[in-house]
Amino acid sequence: MPPSKKTHHRRYRKPQTQTAPHQTATASLHDGFLRFLPLGGCGEVTRSCYVYEYKDDIVIIDAGLQWPEEDMPGIDYLIPNVSWLIPKRKNIRGIIITHGHYDHIGAIPHLLDPLGHPPVYATALTRGMILKRQEDFPEVKKPKIEIINAGSKIKLGDLSAEFFHVNHNIPDSVGVFLKTPAGNVVHTGDWKFDHSPVNERPADIARLREIAKEGVMLLVSDSTDAEIEGHQISETEVQQTLEQTFQEAPGRIIAATFASLLTRIQQLIWLSEKYNRKVLIEGSSMKSNVAVAQELGYLKIKRGTFITQQELDRFPENRVTIVCTGAQGEDRAVLMRIANNEHRAISLKKNDSIIFSSSVIPGNEATVQRLKDILYKRAGKIYHQASMDIHAGGHAKREELRQMVEIVGPKYFIPIHGNYFMLRLHADLAVASGVKSEHAVIAEDGDIIMMNRHEVKRTQEKAPISLVMVDGLGVGDVREVVLRDRQHLAEDGIFVVIALVDSKTGKIRTSPDIISRGFIYLRESQQMLREVRIKVKEVVERTTTSGPRPINWTHLRDNLRESIGQFLYNKTERRPMVLPVVIEV
Amino acid sequence: MPPSKKTHHRRYRKPQTQTAPHQTATASLHDGFLRFLPLGGCGEVTRSCYVYEYKDDIVIIDAGLQWPEEDMPGIDYLIPNVSWLIPKRKNIRGIIITHGHYDHIGAIPHLLDPLGHPPVYATALTRGMILKRQEDFPEVKKPKIEIINAGSKIKLGDLSAEFFHVNHNIPDSVGVFLKTPAGNVVHTGDWKFDHSPVNERPADIARLREIAKEGVMLLVSDSTDAEIEGHQISETEVQQTLEQTFQEAPGRIIAATFASLLTRIQQLIWLSEKYNRKVLIEGSSMKSNVAVAQELGYLKIKRGTFITQQELDRFPENRVTIVCTGAQGEDRAVLMRIANNEHRAISLKKNDSIIFSSSVIPGNEATVQRLKDILYKRAGKIYHQASMDIHAGGHAKREELRQMVEIVGPKYFIPIHGNYFMLRLHADLAVASGVKSEHAVIAEDGDIIMMNRHEVKRTQEKAPISLVMVDGLGVGDVREVVLRDRQHLAEDGIFVVIALVDSKTGKIRTSPDIISRGFIYLRESQQMLREVRIKVKEVVERTTTSGPRPINWTHLRDNLRESIGQFLYNKTERRPMVLPVVIEV
Helix, strand or coil: CCCCCCCCCCECCCCCCCCCCCCHHHHHHHCCCEEEEEEECECECCCCEEEEEECCEEEEECCCCECCCCCCCCCCEEECCCCCCHHHHHHEEEEECCCCCHHHHCCHHHHCCCCCCCCEEECHHHHHHHHHHHCCCCCCCCCCEEECCCCCEEEECCEEEEEEECECCCCCCEEEEEEECCEEEEECCCCECCCCCCCCCCCCHHHHHHHHHHCCCEEEEECCCCCCCCCCCCHHHHHHHHHHHHHHCCCCEEEECCCCCHHHHHHHHHHHHHCCCEEEEECHHHHHHHHHHHHCCCCCCCCCCECCHHHHHHCCHHHEEEEECCCCCCCCCHHHHHHCCCCCCCCCCCCCEEEECCCCCCCCHHHHHHHHHHHHHHCCEEECCCCCCCCCCCCCCHHHHHHHHHHHCCCEEEEECECHHHHHHHHHHHHHCCCCHHHECCCCCCEEEEECCCCEEEEEEECCCCCEEEECCEECCCCHHHHHHHHHHHHHCEEEEEEEECCCCCCEEEEEEEEEECCCCHHHCHHHHHHHHHHHHHHHHHHHHHCCCCCCHHHHHHHHHHHHHHHHHHHHCCCCEEEEEEEEC | CCCCCCCCCCECCCCCCCCCCCCHHHHHHHCCCEEEEEEECECECCCCEEEEEECCEEEEECCCCECCCCCCCCCCEEECCCCCCHHHHHHEEEEECCCCCHHHHCCHHHHCCCCCCCCEEECHHHHHHHHHHHCCCCCCCCCCEEECCCCCEEEECCEEEEEEECECCCCCCEEEEEEECCEEEEECCCCECCCCCCCCCCCCHHHHHHHHHHCCCEEEEECCCCCCCCCCCCHHHHHHHHHHHHHHCCCCEEEECCCCCHHHHHHHHHHHHHCCCEEEEECHHHHHHHHHHHHCCCCCCCCCCECCHHHHHHCCHHHEEEEECCCCCCCCCHHHHHHCCCCCCCCCCCCCEEEECCCCCCCCHHHHHHHHHHHHHHCCEEECCCCCCCCCCCCCCHHHHHHHHHHHCCCEEEEECECHHHHHHHHHHHHHCCCCHHHECCCCCCEEEEECCCCEEEEEEECCCCCEEEECCEECCCCHHHHHHHHHHHHHCEEEEEEEECCCCCCEEEEEEEEEECCCCHHHCHHHHHHHHHHHHHHHHHHHHHCCCCCCHHHHHHHHHHHHHHHHHHHHCCCCEEEEEEEEC
16 A cells, blocks of 8 residues: 655644543453454454453554545544553553554554553564654654564463464465464454465465364454455466566556555566566655565565666666556556656656556545546556456455355354455355354444353443544544534635624724635625625624624624625525634724 | 536536637638537546537537536536637537436536527437426526437538437437538447347447448547447346346345436336335435436336335335435435435335445445445345446447447547547557548547548647536636635645734734634644744734835735744644734734
């Protein structure tokens, strides 16, 4: 996923809580039970953050961010609301990170301080990605990250965790086998079964079968593709499709993908080497990810493959591949800048072949269409998903999801990492694959599920989950009311009326001033403005001369807001935000 | 497509023109040439409006509206910019409407006055839809609509038009065979070839073959699905899929689709009759479309099939079908209101089966996902596209597009009704199907293409195409600057600073007032507000006491805007719109 547009440090502010703080006294009621609590990811395919609690031991899996939705203008991203954890932070034994994508690591810099700097556990590449992001937050103490591997075992209070290898579209992804006194848990992280993956081995199904033999109380599994039939295509097939482009392209190849799709980037590099092309990596987030992965040995690149912007023109067009960000049509990403001729070093050429290699995130379709329009006007050939399937998603489809349930054979099942409808479809699938209907539980963010080998049940308690938004330097200071104002302003703009009122006579001094933005083209609306001024004068004098003394200024402002709002609506059928400024003189 | 949220009348304002008005003197240069000019639809899959001009005769095909894009907050819809036509409106021989969808008829009420009320030609159902919409514009003189049929021929000055039957997802759709002294034109309108359509006959391929024999200079064809391989599925197949739901559903069926998808609505009615269900039509736009179509005999409904809201509870759940609007997740449409429990007569029940029967328009995916979340929480079974293909699109896919080119065998080809990339793919397809490469011409909105039997060429002239936006009662009064302000306000809100300045001393009187919306949660930002007030005082006094006399108020306002803007950015990394109000006292 693309990084935030702003990369400076942010201060954490304790988020507003929706419900009363957790009463520690209730904990004793749950003795002998494992409690599962999603703080993100159960209701959305992002912002992953799952909490496991057994008595006085808490383990957190993932701490991701969420990119804002359409109706959140100006917001950079959202992070999990951890208010529930703060009073019991001394119990947190660790944060386990399953892989290096931002929707799993992005909230770490914001949560370390409030959670009291618990140890973080991650594989080497994931650790590299976390530390890279941490550089944007120099004021936050660096996390202590212990490197784990598939196969490692760690102790977390009375709990312990072992890691198993899964496939995803970033290397070094793991699932977690969590052993607790209440029972064993398999938590998949983001996963798929790729039997012929690129640059890594297939998911460790053999180990999953052994784990199953130990008895699994609970399976917690990724629901992203729970409505898609079939099996995810293998990265090897993707590579074959990509290779066609390399065989055909007459000039440069420009391949756009996510900065974090390291597997795809590796494929593009290998194909470039095979077809004797140099590679330029463009986009700061992609560059830094590649640097981290290369340094740690997760990307295999021959000496001399990479070139710099300055070297670009030294090579013939058919000897160059540009791998860049922007496949979702993001405004400031590299591909859009190239398309719009705003990139300082790269402009489109008629012979260029362009590859979009990532699936379109729901909501981005219109933007991608606009980008394609621009590209078709200016480039040679475009390869995109509708005409050839260049993208293997990172998530298991229904066939693999069924397989996972059957291999692990859990008593209970909780679907995660999905919109509600995906969770529901996944739960139904688990039931069809052998889980008892009453044992497939849908937990939404904030729900607390309690279980042991004998029973699984919901608690009455709900953790606070009001949204915590990051906007510029502020964390949690944009409240729903601010967002509602932004939406209102966007719809019909603002209309400020400034009236100087003589506090003795109650009469208006000079003609009222009017400032308006986003409402109407004022220069062509002089007649209406004249009428508004007359109306303002009328309202002021009616209110101040007939009403009680001293003048009730609040009442006057309310009257103005309402009368002018209604007047503008009658004239235009729009409802700008009316701000009356009444100044006593 | 869904109707506008606001339905009152609107005044037309002459839109801003980007280029100089058309010089009639140049017309003589083009003697003997036919000119083709898209005013909408060539660059977007909507807002259809195509102009054909031969000497002093102008024929317009379609006059549609466009729903706003994501970055047009508050806008109801856009209409074609007809400034180019206004000076030559006496030459307009008629407006031909190919079918009754809003993106083909929606601009008619706005364009009749400026275009001098030319005659409108439409089939009976299309005419019914136009007159229905016209009821929302009581102040505009009703159009003179002459009813045409597939097979009718009309005279339009030196031009003439004949109509041929095509399939689409609304009945009574036609294509136009336009005969001009410069050559013959086939203009398809929106179309597909359905060999087993529902409630109508297959497209008239036989007539197209005869037309081809007369020689076709130009084919102008619908590009909506130009990137999709294969042949559009038939409405008969759709019906079979729908029928499964009727066989399985244990309780009510709630089927959401577009208000104008009359073919789908007919299918749902027939299936309900077959399975002994009563039908409730919900949603005012759908109700009025159904009323028009029923009155004109385009919907076949048995007496006693339709029931009212009041009768709903008299029938067992498995004897009821509700057909309604809202399949795109539109906020105020029926399905969303039912899902949110905001509908006064219908609430979801656990046994309900819900059908989404329309493809998701690009840009609506995230909204549809949210709607599905709500429905999955509260209804029984959901049938949607990912799990079964219930929707046949209304547009020809690549195989049909090829067939059309091959049947008509035109000399020239112009793709319409598409984003640029679709036009390009369609043009390439036409070339692969026999059109010479230099004869497949991409025209974008405003481009004027000139042709006769010997040559086709672009003119230097470009018609003005600046966007004409309808917002509430205003047409064309929201300019790009207003829209930019709305976008800016949405991003970071507004910050109004009110300073009373003594015009003699240049000093500030009382502490400056601050009003802010959509920027930051003010109640928690008191410290920052204090600092802003000090800063304002500082800027005012620095400017007024050191600067020239009399005080330069404009300069003071500029200083305040810049200094306070910078100050807020440093504190928050946000850029609210800063409005300084300086009042001399």
